[in-house]
Amino acid sequence: MTGSHPSAILCCRSDGTRLCAEGTAALLRDRNHPIAQCPRSGLQTDCSTQPTVTVLTGIDHDLIVHGLNHHHGSVEQLGDSLLSGGNLPETLRRDGLYLGLSTSAAYGVEVAKLFTQALRTRLGFSEDMRDNLELALHEALVNGLIHGNLGIPSTGRDTLEMFTAYCHSVERGLADPVRGLRLIEIFAWWDDQAIELSVVDQGEGFDPAIVEREAAKPGKASGRGLQLIGSLSEGYVTSEGGRRLSMRFRR
Secondary structure, three states: OOOOOOEEEEEEEOOEEEEOOOOOOOOEEOOOOOEEEOOOOOOEEEOOOOOEEEEEOOOOHHHHHHHHHHOOEEEEEEOOEEEOOOHHHHHHHOOOEEEEEEHHHHHOOOHHHHHHHHHHHHHOOOHHHHHHHHHHHHHHHHHHHHHHHOOOOOOOOOOHHHHHHHHHHHHHHHHOOOHHHOEEEEEEEEOOOEEEEEEEOOOOOOOHHHHHHHHHOOOOOOOHHHHHHHHHOOOEEEEHHHOEEEEEEEO
């Protein structure tokens, strides 16, 4: 690792790959000091060849870019907790790309753009594919952040009054100490044939069949995001109770 940016060293043990100090704080080191003691096992582990993620102790655009471009991604640290979910170890195992942020942090950053740019740097796909990935990811993030983590329903915003009420709902949600700090996970896995891009929120989940039926009704604007995702990708699937949306793109 170059520069002074911190990284979280991840230890590989018999029970899988995980953050050494998961649930409390990351073990912060740099590549100049790769030998770290894993608090759980007390073993000295050579982490110089292990995957790392950048720890964000304050949302910084350049630090997010650094983590996405030079490591396996970035995770936000809030107090003694790391905002990373159960999909992080699998993403690391697959040599993928991961970003774990709070709702309030993700709302204020061009997440779709930064994540897609990092994918393109790694995989070298076309500008058209970049645009499709970015737009589909943006729509998935809107669903996960607004409707999922903030719990704001899909309602019309056709009038100034309706749009103003919607904006106030978003502001209140972001300021809420529970909803505003819910985790949003963005991660990608790939092989020679395709890229799978996923967004996972901590909301109540949704039934895509119901959303699609509502979107098909005349005059309905809600649910169009899923239709757009379907047109930009080879298709999408939901899992984890409707909290995970995964999209597939042919390379």
